[in-house]
Amino acid sequence: MMPAKESIYNTIYDIVRAIPRGRVSSYGAIANAIGAKGAARMVGYAMNLSHAIQPKVPAHRVVNRNGMLTGKHHFETPTQMEALLIKEGISVVDDQIVDFEKFFWDPMIEL
DNA sequence: TACATGACTCTTA
């Protein structure tokens, strides 16, 4: 199995957990922030595993570069992601965040 | 060591 030691995944979870409520970030930005530039796929991979990670990881705050909820189908329910975002004050239309740039939270800059 | 996977991103047709 995977090494018990934490890998970049743990770092990703830490960054995602650091995302303020009502804000969102992108896979590429996170990958860039952790040092794994271009490894946006790894971030998505980590999110897929995040369902079993504790403390809970707000994966719903992580979307693709276009602000589209690409991973909504990976949640417990396909509506959970947008529901949570809307709940935090973010408008989601057609699986896409409205004014994504406005809600965008860059871990590299904020941190 | 090499191949396969993936909630991405970029470039080209």
Add this chain to the structure above:
DNA sequence: ATAAGAGCCATGT
């Protein structure tokens, strides 16, 4: 502008 393909990284087998 929209669609399709290739590129990229880290991890597992």
